[in-house]
Amino acid sequence: MTRLLLIPPDTRPPTLDHPAQLARMTGAEVRVPPPEALPDFFTPGDTGTLRTWLLDQAREADALVVCLETLTLGGMIPARRVSDPPATVLKRLAVLREVRGLNPGLRIYAFGVIVRVAHDNDPHEEKPYYGEWGHALRAYSTALDRHARHGEGEWAALDAARSAVPQAILADWVGTRERNRALHLAALELLAEGTLAHLCLTLDDTTPYGLAAFDRRQLEARADDLGVWERLDIYPGADDVPCALIARALRPEPVLAQVRYSGVNGAGAELIYEDRPAGELVRAHLRAAGCRVADTPAEAEFVLAVNTPGTRQASFQPNFATVDTPHRHLPAFVDAVRHDLAVGRAVTLADIAYPNGAERRLWTLMQALPLADLAGYAAWNTAGNTLGSAVAFGKLAPLVRDRAAHAEALFARLVDDALYQAFTRPEVRARLDNPSPFDLGGQRAAAEAQLRELITPRIRALWEHHFGRTGLRLEVGEAHLAWPRLFTGVFPLTVSSSPQRGNLKAQP
Structure with a gap:
């Protein structure tokens, strides 16, 4: 029986309970840190308690799935709020070398979240000043990235955006990002030296332009220098990554998947919280879990059925302008899923037509399906969150031991x-x-x-x-x-x- 240690980004059910459920259904034993070591909303967890727990548990474990922000900054949300200095953060990261020394056979699957530029002026998940200055900080984020990519023609917009934010607030906000980027660069070094078996650096609530994209390019450049791309994924995701890495940890061998979209042009659909079209996001999430798209249906081990919007996601449903359009045909999509289930294929369904919940029209049509026969299902939060869960269900389907x-x-x-x-x-x-x-x-x-x-x-x-x-x-x-x-x-x-x-x- 595989013994798996899980250090999650926080304690919400999708980030803690759900990954543990995926592991337990295969018969694996899952151990998580004590509650006092983990964050509670924006209150950081206890990194000292976490270090002690990890050193105690590592000797008897086969694999560790760890959120770098929880390990070093007290959680994914606290990582955007606390003021811990970079030297302290990097010192906390070094415990991963220690646990490998205690157990050289331990496979460490780590992930970090490139600091998001929040779409909403949330003063709780971000620093308190974001409630007032979120709009201006988002404008600065876009302007800086546009200037970095396109040059002097974007200088006036960048200068205006910088001037619109109080200097102290801008310095603090940018400094937080730079500290967290230093954490991710150090994780790349751990990957290069072999301490980490695999590393995911993901973009939370990202857009085509912004500081997250700016950070991504710097991390990609360092990955080029280190030659670590075979064991590295950089892509849009966050809360879902424990699911992907648990699938990779419990089933390390590569797996082929057939991808079935709800519309013939589904791979080109645009998404709200990601920087790429649906098809590229699907490929990224498959790779993170150790899968790839099958060349033919016959060689696929599972079907990833993806409900995409007609042309672009929308926040509120029903939306007949860009989501529920003639670019897709939901009854035919459901018919195809019904056929796959009838002939015994493992089907996991990812509903990404709308963010933050299932599409109500598709859900109504699905009531005619034998839902208990699905290998997996997901429709939560961002498209990336949904895909990470759905892919993990599919990859782990043959390993299910506990019905x-x-x-x-x-x-x-x-x-x-x-x-x-x-x-x-x-x-x-x-x-x-x-x-x-x-x-x-x-x-x-x-x-x-x-x-x-x-x-x-x-x-x-x-x-x-x-x-x-x-x-x-x-x-x-x-x-x-x-x-x-x-x-x-x-x-x-x-x-x-x-x-x-x-x-x-x-x-x-």
Whole structure:
């Protein structure tokens, strides 16, 4: 049995529970750090406790999947907020050399997140000043990258953008990025020397122009110098990367996948939170998990069914201008998935037509499918988040040893990505009094009460309709919110093959 250590970017269900579920369904043992070592929203985890835990656990582990920001800065969100100096951060990173010294056979799969330029003026996930200066900082980000690429013709725009932000704020914001870039450059050195088995450096909520793209080019240039591209991926992603690296850790051999789009031009569809079209994003996520596109359907081990927008993603649905257009035909897409399942192919479905939840029209059509027969499903947050989860499901499908654990992982995504994100979350929001997207404040209790009232019967009905004949048993816990905002829900679900289920939870 493989023993896997997981140091996640934070403690939300999609970033901690879901990757652990994927590993457990293969029979692997998953160990995660104690709660006090991990971040809570924007409160950093304890890097000292994390170091002690890692040194204690490493001797008996086969593989480690580690978020560099959690290891060195207390978490993915704290990494954008804390003021820890670069020297301290790099000293914390050195523990990875120590654990390899303790266990030379340990395979370390690491990932770091290139600091995003947030689309929203969020003062909690970013530094507090971002609530006021986010728009101006985004303008500076775009102007600097355009100047770096196109030269003096962009100087006036850059100068104006720089002048629009207080000097102290701009220096602090840029300094945070430079420190985190130094962390990623140091990780590239660890990769080159063999301490890391594989490294992913990903772009969170990125765009074609901006400081994230500027940072990406510098990291790519250093990767060229070091000659490490065979074991390196740099692409749009963040919360999903533990899933990809767990798939790579548990099944290191390359796997071929057939990609089926909902429209014949689906590979060219434009995405909101990524810097490339859908087809290139799919190829990047397949490679990160150790997969590639099959040349013929016959050689593919699984089908990655991707619901893309007609031409471009949109934030709100239905959207008949760029998403639900004649550039795709959803009934035919669903028919193809039905056929694949009927002939016994492993199918994992990635719904990226809209960000932040399933497409409601596709979900309605999917009710005619045997959803319990899917190898995987995802439709959460960005297109990259969805693809990272869906690809991992597909690659690990032949390794499933625990049928109940697989059903739990699959059903959890159906509940969160479709029932909550696409349907229940907008209804809860509509019942509240103009809630802030950043902090519910005194409305959190009312929001959670509404959430439980709406989603609990829907969870039970979905299980009965699609999983009721599987012989498995579902226990439903009390739904609540991960943080004081509606964005992420928590839906405790336990699936077992008998009334007495063994301990399948991630162990500290």
